[in-house]
Amino acid sequence: MSGDDEALLRGAIKEYYIESREHVVVPDQIASREFGYQKLGYDGMIRHQSLPDEGALRVLLSREAPTDVYCSNARYLFPSMPMKEKEWQGADLIFDIDAKDLDMPCREGHSVAVCSECSRVSPAGGPCAACSSSKVSLRSLPCQKCIKAAHDETEKLKSILCGDLGVDPASITVYFSGNEGYHTHVRAADLDGLGSRERRELADYVMFRGAVAEAYGVPRQGAKRRDLPARGERGWRGRLAAGLGAEALKKAAAGGRDRYQGALEAASAAVGARIDPQVTGDIHRIFRMPGSLNGKSGLSKVRAGPSPAGIYAESCLLADRPVEVLAECPHRFSVGRRRSLGPYSRERATVPLYAAVYMVCKGVATAAAGAGGQGVN
Amino acid sequence: MEGIGRLECARYPFLANAGEYIADKGFTIEAFGTDPDLVPFIELAMRRIEAAASGLVYSSGLDAGDASEQSVDREVFSFVVATVLLRAAGARSLVRRFALSESRRAERFLERSLARESRERDMPARLLEGLFSVRVRRADYGYGVPVASYVRRSVNFHEREWKLVNRDVHAGLVRLTAHQVVRLVRQELADHIAERIRQSPTPPTLPNFEPHVARIRGLSESLEPKYAEVTGEHPPCVKHAMAVLERGENLPHSGRFMLATFLLGRGWDVGRIAPLFKGAPDYNEKTTLYQLNNISGAGGGTRYSCPLCDKLESQGLCHRTAECEGIISPMQFGRRREA
Numbered sequence A: 001m002s003g004d005d006e007a008l009l010r011g012a013i014k015e016y017y018i019e020s021r022e023h024v025v026v027p028d029q030i031a032s033r034e035f036g037y038q039k040l041g042y043d044g045m046i047r048h049q050s051l052p053d054e055g056a057l058r059v060l061l062s063r064e065a066p067t068d069v070y071c072s073n074a075r076y077l078f079p080s081m082p083m084k085e086k087e088w089q090g091a092d093l094i095f096d097i098d099a100k101d102l103d104m105p106c107r108e109g110h111s112v113a114v115c116s117e118c119s120r121v122s123p124a125g126g127p128c129a130a131c132s133s134s135k136v137s138l139r140s141l142p143c144q145k146c147i148k149a150a151h152d153e154t155e156k157l158k159s160i161l162c163g164d165l166g167v168d169p170a171s172i173t174v175y176f177s178g179n180e181g182y183h184t185h186v187r188a189a190d191l192d193g194l195g196s197r198e199r200r201e202l203a204d205y206v207m208f209r210g211a212v213a214e215a216y217g218v219p220r221q222g223a224k225r226r227d228l229p230a231r232g233e234r235g236w237r238g239r240l241a242a243g244l245g246a247e248a249l250k251k252a253a254a255g256g257r258d259r260y261q262g263a264l265e266a267a268s269a270a271v272g273a274r275i276d277p278q279v280t281g282d283i284h285r286i287f288r289m290p291g292s293l294n295g296k297s298g299l300s301k302v303r304a305g306p307s308p309a310g311i312y313a314e315s316c317l318l319a320d321r322p323v324e325v326l327a328e329c330p331h332r333f334s335v336g337r338r339r340s341l342g343p344y345s346r347e348r349a350t351v352p353l354y355a356a357v358y359m360v361c362k363g364v365a366t367a368a369a370g371a372g373g374q375g376v377n
Numbered sequence B: 001m002e003g004i005g006r007l008e009c010a011r012y013p014f015l016a017n018a019g020e021y022i023a024d025k026g027f028t029i030e031a032f033g034t035d036p037d038l039v040p041f042i043e044l045a046m047r048r049i050e051a052a053a054s055g056l057v058y059s060s061g062l063d064a065g066d067a068s069e070q071s072v073d074r075e076v077f078s079f080v081v082a083t084v085l086l087r088a089a090g091a092r093s094l095v096r097r098f099a100l101s102e103s104r105r106a107e108r109f110l111e112r113s114l115a116r117e118s119r120e121r122d123m124p125a126r127l128l129e130g131l132f133s134v135r136v137r138r139a140d141y142g143y144g145v146p147v148a149s150y151v152r153r154s155v156n157f158h159e160r161e162w163k164l165v166n167r168d169v170h171a172g173l174v175r176l177t178a179h180q181v182v183r184l185v186r187q188e189l190a191d192h193i194a195e196r197i198r199q200s201p202t203p204p205t206l207p208n209f210e211p212h213v214a215r216i217r218g219l220s221e222s223l224e225p226k227y228a229e230v231t232g233e234h235p236p237c238v239k240h241a242m243a244v245l246e247r248g249e250n251l252p253h254s255g256r257f258m259l260a261t262f263l264l265g266r267g268w269d270v271g272r273i274a275p276l277f278k279g280a281p282d283y284n285e286k287t288t289l290y291q292l293n294n295i296s297g298a299g300g301g302t303r304y305s306c307p308l309c310d311k312l313e314s315q316g317l318c319h320r321t322a323e324c325e326g327i328i329s330p331m332q333f334g335r336r337r338e339a
Ligand SMILES: [Zn+2]
Pocket: A115, A116, A117, A118, A119, A120, A128, A129, A130, A131, A132, A133
């Protein structure tokens, strides 16, 4: 990233944290949380920070202008100590659903390959078109299909959490990650103290992983006494029958217990909620802080509404004054309130600040000289 | 726990006020240790301990429904004296075994009460809530245990049927039978009993106790497993299984099968393997030998071989390390380098 790019981002980030204070969601019990952040010109994550109060958080945000800010879902007695000495006190239960894990067929069509050698941008799926290097990093641009798929998975997750696991809907908060996914935070007293193994067990439940034929109506012996799931039943039996179809289940069971077991294992991808189980099982993780900017996009992590349709506009909270960039992108894309940007073939373009930040974060543009000076310094 | 009746005291004598019960009856530990008229209770206590030492669960008139005052006295007195003797002997491995045996005994009563259509069902629910903070809800289908209470315990079970996904879960409750509810808290019940014994003060030396204390020490020593010859040449799954037994924790049947078939495959004979299982909380010499002989194919039967790694993995028994690279059976561990 060039000095001009950094200046552009730093200015935009500072401006955001100073001018748009109301967007930052100050974590509750802030003094018990571990914070971490990333900043421009510094590789890696600064972790194990503790902040006594909201004022300290505001100072950190405006002084450091971090590209990304993270906060632990756990509460600790000593949040700034090394992990073993922090004295864990409990943690929100978190589920992460990201479009990149959903095997969407549209992905290649809205992804670009940014060359690690020469920084040029090519269509995804091949080497760098300019220098033929195969060292490229893939960046995905906003896609309504992808974000809708992630949103649908989140809805599925919520219905399992509330219907089966008895989670009170009022204790669930869903956030758009600021890039391509959703974070579901559950704040419930009875789940707060669960350890990593217990949380992985809940993850397996919502993903429908580890099911055995015996528990779903096909015993090892006495195959005649089958009790196959039917539509309309509650819990996983009902979802299984609805998702795979009663006929398919019947057919698998007719093939014997092992065949049926295979069908159950394969069903996980089709009927389970496709969360990242590592995230849910990690009780010492730090998560993107609600209301903070996402350094991969310049969009904010915001509360998700009932529909994913407007989320790219709702999360676009940077200013919109014009900025000149040098852009290169093979696809047309939309960001924030701008429905149509690109394609660009290494050309100068004047775009709103939020779009300029988005494009620089994605690697499809660089700041034109002097463009960075306009923000708050 | 408050408001425990006489009968509950007999069934669950490890509850806090068993000592009070004795005091209420006008007795003291010193009296049991000196009064010749009370010697029969010491003998009953020894029967409880001996049953535990041989991996059995003690039975008495109470099991057959004798709820008379004498029966209740016998139960509570013999339990309390047994714990005093164990404490005096400082017999660690026997305490663990006694705790497990007594918890199994309590399980019988819990399960029976839970299964019964009567007021009696309230007591087990209160006991589970009082001791382990498990709120059991009664329903037409059986029992509902809150999801969080369930997973905190079920994660310690290796059997796949205990995975939450294999349970009927609705509105935050996991549906269980009386038997399953009781199974869920088995380890805690045993831990609770063991902890009570460990935390009780060392009793004074009393003449009627002395010969029994000596006998308990002897019993306990004979139960200490010998691990000296076991060294690091085994794969991690086998080492893990041995460590579980060594800690006196429960190793599931599949784990015992793996350990036995592995060692048989390495040329150990049944007589050398059997003592390893002495650490198991439910160890019974006869049963162990019978099962080992069966697995080894003694007398012309089928000789079982050690399960393959993927099978062990599915059973939650695999503890793969980098050294396991490239093997598909624990039997191959450490050997492929020679090839
Ligand atoms: Zn290149």
